[in-house]
Amino acid sequence: MFVSDCLNVNEKGHLTIGGCDTVELAKRGTPIIVYDENEIRKNCRAFVKSIEENYDGKGRVIYASKSFSCLEMVRICNQENMGLDVVSGGEIYTALKAGFPAERIYFHGNNKSYEELSEALNAGVGRIMVDNLTELETISELAKEKNVKANIILRIKPGIDAHTHDFVKTGQIDSKFGLALETGEAMEAVKHILTVDNIELCGVHCHIGSQIFDIEPFEHAAEVMVKFIADIKSETGYEIKELDLGGGFGIKYKESDKPNPYDSYMKAASKVVKAECKKYGLEVPFIIIEPGRSIAGATAVTLYTVGSVKEIPGIRTYVAIDGGMSDNPRYILYQADYEVVCANKASEERTKKVTVAGKCCESGDLIQEDTMLQEVEAGDIVAVLSTGAYNYSMASNYNKLRKPEVLMVKDGVARTIIKRETYEDLIKNEI
Ligand SMILES: *Cc1c(COP(=O)(O)O)cnc(C)c1O
Numbered sequence: 001m002f003v004s005d006c007l008n009v010n011e012k013g014h015l016t017i018g019g020c021d022t023v024e025l026a027k028r029g030t031p032i033i034v035y036d037e038n039e040i041r042k043n044c045r046a047f048v049k050s051i052e053e054n055y056d057g058k059g060r061v062i063y064a065s066k067s068f069s070c071l072e073m074v075r076i077c078n079q080e081n082m083g084l085d086v087v088s089g090g091e092i093y094t095a096l097k098a099g100f101p102a103e104r105i106y107f108h109g110n111n112k113s114y115e116e117l118s119e120a121l122n123a124g125v126g127r128i129m130v131d132n133l134t135e136l137e138t139i140s141e142l143a144k145e146k147n148v149k150a151n152i153i154l155r156i157k158p159g160i161d162a163h164t165h166d167f168v169k170t171g172q173i174d175s176k177f178g179l180a181l182e183t184g185e186a187m188e189a190v191k192h193i194l195t196v197d198n199i200e201l202c203g204v205h206c207h208i209g210s211q212i213f214d215i216e217p218f219e220h221a222a223e224v225m226v227k228f229i230a231d232i233k234s235e236t237g238y239e240i241k242e243l244d245l246g247g248g249f250g251i252k253y254k255e256s257d258k259p260n261p262y263d264s265y266m267k268a269a270s271k272v273v274k275a276e277c278k279k280y281g282l283e284v285p286f287i288i289i290e291p292g293r294s295i296a297g298a299t300a301v302t303l304y305t306v307g308s309v310k311e312i313p314g315i316r317t318y319v320a321i322d323g324g325m326s327d328n329p330r331y332i333l334y335q336a337d338y339e340v341v342c343a344n345k346a347s348e349e350r351t352k353k354v355t356v357a358g359k360c361c362e363s364g365d366l367i368q369e370d371t372m373l374q375e376v377e378a379g380d381i382v383a384v385l386s387t388g389a390y391n392y393s394m395a396s397n398y399n400k401l402r403k404p405e406v407l408m409v410k411d412g413v414a415r416t417i418i419k420r421e422t423y424e425d426l427i428k429n430e431i
Contacts, residue, residue: 324358
């Protein structure tokens with residue numbers, strides 16, 4: 001009935017998540033973000049199973065922790081036998097603090113700093129995803145200094161249009177990420193890398209974008225990448241052993257979104273990978289996938305309290321909530337879609353067209369424009385659905401708002417996994 005299986009309506013007509021009444025949870029203070037642990041694990045397991053089934057287990061699911069990184073999320077990914085995709089020293093630190101094994105950490109980013117690379121090598125992260133040759137030189141120097149070998153995966157721009165928002169496309173030639181295939185840049189880089197000291201070229205990587213519903217771009221990417229591995233072999237004699245096909249699987253934000261089951265992406269891509277490997281006489285490489293949004297996104301809701309309802313006759317009705325771009329900047333960034341439900345009137349029809357506005361001092365601070373909602377008034381609880389990915393992780397303290405509390409619920413029981421910030425937290429680094 002809602003965008004995610006973990007959501008329901010109870011006998012009081014209240015929205016529930018993971019068996020917990022959201023109206024009760026909101027009494028702890030709003031805004032508050034609530035995740036359903038079973039739903040997170042269900043998604044993890046679906047991806048892990050798909051690797052087992054489609055590649056006989058010769059592969060790894062690495063959670064893109066930038067979508068939602070915190071100690072508890074990292075622990076869950078560890079328990080689910082996944083790897084972790086990190087993009088900063090801060091995410092590495094979080095992973096290590098949560099006890100995540102360094103050898104299953106994969107370090108991404110288009111401009112990793114010297115310090116971050118040094119920290120990564122000290123920690124012994126499993127792979128560093130190399131974005132460019134300047135970075136490669138730094139890694140080589142650092143590895144030499146530390147007397148270690150850096151295992152790297154090279155990021156490639158495969159030249160694929162992923163049919164998604166321009167800001168979340170990454171595979172095309174005009175992208176800040178990786179090295180281009182079409183121009184020969186990537187092949188040149190590979191030839192160079194094979195001569196560089198203290199570097200082991202383990203694999204090649206592509207990530208074509210995010211919130212992609214079509215299967216075809218993933219098949220196309222798989223085809224292009226296997227051909228690249230074949231070309232490397234024929235030009236250098238070196239056989240690449242790992243192929244990272246990235247993340248980007250679309251999730252349900254609106255009722256009208258029709259995402260494919262995650263397994264169908266894996267099935268389709270694995271068919272292509274296997275067929276192309278056969279064609280070129282290659283062994284099927286170890287496959288890595290990097291889901292972020294599709295693990296965390298649809299597993300959470302954000303609860304807000306309505307402060308006021310402002311009707312501008314003939315124009316629009318604003319419903320003002322006690323959060324906004326500070327906890328969810330995705331609408332102001334790229335007009336992201338969301339479903340909005342009045343949590344304490346969840347069994348009623350959504351009959352009124354409203355614009356849900358945040359409390360930050362920006363006219364663009366909206367959560368959703370012209371969306372259908374129940375008739376609401378001050379004091380009602382509004383739930384924004386599918387806020388598990390790129391919400392808390394993108395939150396800021398704009399207007400000196402405190403980052404919200406984050407709860408994890410499981411089978412009707414809620415626990416805090418991130419405390420709400422205090423006013424003291426807001427000034428703790430100020431002198
Ligand atoms: C962001 C990102 C991901 C995860 O993307 P989702 O759309 O959240 O699945 C995976 N790999 C790379 C390199 C990324 O930048």
